[in-house]
Amino acid sequence: MKCDQCDRPAIVHQVIISNGTHRETHLCELHAAEAGVPNPSKQPVHQLLAKVAQKPKPTGLATCPGCGATLAKIRKTSLFGCPQCYDIFEEAAGIMIESAQAGATRHVGRVPGGAESDEARRHESRRLVEELDRAVHAEQYERAAELKSRLSQLDNQHPHADREES
Amino acid sequence: MTDQERTPDTDAPDNDVVLTSRARIARNVAGIPFVHRADEVQRKQAIERVLPSLNPSTCSEETEWFDLESITALQRRVLFEKNLISRQHADLRGPRGVAVARDGNLSMMVNEEDHVRMHAIAPGLQPGKCFERVRQLDKSAEQKIEWAFHQRWGYQTACPTNSGTGVRFSAMLHLPALRLTRELEKVRQAAKDLHLAVRGYYGEGSESSGHFYQVSNQVTLGCSEQELLDRFMKTIVPGIVNYERSARQALLRRDQIAIEDRVQRDLAILRSARVIKVDEAMRRLSTIRLGVCLDLVQDVPLDRLNRLFQQIQSGQLQQTAARSLTPPESQAARATLLREQLAGQ
Ligand SMILES: [Zn+2]
Numbered sequence: 001m002k003c004d005q006c007d008r009p010a011i012v013h014q015v016i017i018s019n020g021t022h023r024e025t026h027l028c029e030l031h032a033a034e035a036g037v038p039n040p041s042k043q044p045v046h047q048l049l050a051k052v053a054q055k056p057k058p059t060g061l062a063t064c065p066g067c068g069a070t071l072a073k074i075r076k077t078s079l080f081g082c083p084q085c086y087d088i089f090e091e092a093a094g095i096m097i098e099s100a101q102a103g104a105t106r107h108v109g110r111v112p113g114g115a116e117s118d119e120a121r122r123h124e125s126r127r128l129v130e131e132l133d134r135a136v137h138a139e140q141y142e143r144a145a146e147l148k149s150r151l152s153q154l155d156n157q158h159p160h161a162d163r164e165e166s
Numbered sequence: 167m168t169d170q171e172r173t174p175d176t177d178a179p180d181n182d183v184v185l186t187s188r189a190r191i192a193r194n195v196a197g198i199p200f201v202h203r204a205d206e207v208q209r210k211q212a213i214e215r216v217l218p219s220l221n222p223s224t225c226s227e228e229t230e231w232f233d234l235e236s237i238t239a240l241q242r243r244v245l246f247e248k249n250l251i252s253r254q255h256a257d258l259r260g261p262r263g264v265a266v267a268r269d270g271n272l273s274m275m276v277n278e279e280d281h282v283r284m285h286a287i288a289p290g291l292q293p294g295k296c297f298e299r300v301r302q303l304d305k306s307a308e309q310k311i312e313w314a315f316h317q318r319w320g321y322q323t324a325c326p327t328n329s330g331t332g333v334r335f336s337a338m339l340h341l342p343a344l345r346l347t348r349e350l351e352k353v354r355q356a357a358k359d360l361h362l363a364v365r366g367y368y369g370e371g372s373e374s375s376g377h378f379y380q381v382s383n384q385v386t387l388g389c390s391e392q393e394l395l396d397r398f399m400k401t402i403v404p405g406i407v408n409y410e411r412s413a414r415q416a417l418l419r420r421d422q423i424a425i426e427d428r429v430q431r432d433l434a435i436l437r438s439a440r441v442i443k444v445d446e447a448m449r450r451l452s453t454i455r456l457g458v459c460l461d462l463v464q465d466v467p468l469d470r471l472n473r474l475f476q477q478i479q480s481g482q483l484q485q486t487a488a489r490s491l492t493p494p495e496s497q498a499a500r501a502t503l504l505r506e507q508l509a510g511q
């Protein structure tokens with residue numbers, strides 16, 4: 001599903017149901033950040049937004065301070081020069097990774113220092129997010145609301161749930 | 167790291183088609199440029215940051231370290247032939263090395279394309295077992311090393327094709343029947359659709375050698391390690407394995423005598439040849455392996471045959487001979503080894 005405001009994939013799906021009518025919005029992470037999606041820690045689907053919003057704007061630097069690579073060089077070799085390249089050339093890096101990864105848009109899975117139970121929780125959380133996506137797509141809004149509340153519950157069971165993003 | 171210490175693979179799952187499985191984890195040390203942009207000093211730094219993680223008191227594995235700059239070209243070649251380092255790692259210059267576990271089924275390459283590449287290998291279709299082993303190694307490593315990690319893109323790697331989990335599963339498949347029935351192109355096409363890479367026994371460009379094909383997941387991002395494993399184990403590999411098995415049965419039904427003839431002739435040649443080139447040996451061993459799996463040959467154990475595919479490589483022949491061999495000498499040594507190993511019992 002695409003973002004309401006651009007062609008990037010929508011990762012935030014908001015559904016407001018009142019008296020049998022509903023309104024929905026689908027936003028990519030940039031437009032969701034712009035729209036100021038509230039309190040990401042309460043919404044596991046949107047957890048990563050907080051970090052995205054805090055990231056410094058691309059500075060338009062010609063070379064990466066970490067390794068001296070230019071974007072032209074990175075494109076030519078299809079290799080990043082250092083970890084910082086991922087942020088310095090944020091937009092181009094995103095396009096390169098997504099096209100190398102069959103359109104996948106973010107990491108799921110193990111994080112440094114992550115415990116086994118965290119992995120299981122993330123696994124379940126991801127499954128719920130996918131199901132939520134399908135439910136919204138199929139316009140099953142009651143189901144979507146239920147899935148959202150299960151996601152919040154899953155998040156609240158684990159007080160340190162935000163550690164992986166901090 | 168001798169061959170005798172390797173796990174016997176007689177009972178490995180699906181070993182009629184799957185020669186070996188592998189799991190790999192790619193990691194980079196935080197704060198140091200990736201290898202291709204790191205200078206000599208930075209590459210040494212990467213090694214210095216990684217080596218303490220291999221200390222036997224905290225590491226999940228007991229390993230032996232090979233400094234690839236100081237060992238001989240022949241030693242590097244043997245490590246490559248045993249799939250413990252890549253061709254690129256053998257041929258590159260600059261500070262780099264590999265830690266190899268005692269049983270020869272696990273290695274950690276340092277300063278290949280990424281600072282660290284951990285691999286585990288097991289006979290037959292056992293990628294989960296391999297993954298468990300590299301994952302333990304990664305866990306003990308991360309006690310000592312801070313890996314480069316990105317909130318959104320996961321573990322950071324030099325090439326965008328490895329970002330995210332940095333995990334790749336692969337299986338070395340023996341597909342002689344699909345080759346004989348000219349159906350391999352279909353597998354290739356299907357593999358492409360499944361985001362799989364298909365390569366030969368020794369990587370890109372070695373495809374014809376012995377009808378071995380390595381399949382691996384292309385995508386490393388957007389799925390958990392477990393999901394990648396499940397997909398590889400349950401959908402990708404069994405599809406190709408079953409396709410090869412039915413091609414084998416179809417060959418038998420169509421013309422069993424012709425297949426038997428081919429297998430027995432190749433066996434007879436390897437049991438009597440005095441000189442043989444590696445390509446010819448690989449090709450004939452492949453046919454014999456098909457014969458063993460179809461029960462057309464009873465007196466050659468499968469695991470001995472599996473080992474021969476590596477033992478007949480010229481680096482290992484020279485290591486056994488403990489001297490460098492001219493090409494004619496290699497061919498003679500190869501033929502002798504094959505006669506000994508395939509002698510009727
Ligand atoms: Zn958008």
Ligand SMILES: [Zn+2]
Pocket residue numbers: 064065066067068069080081082083084085086
């Ligand atoms: Zn850089």
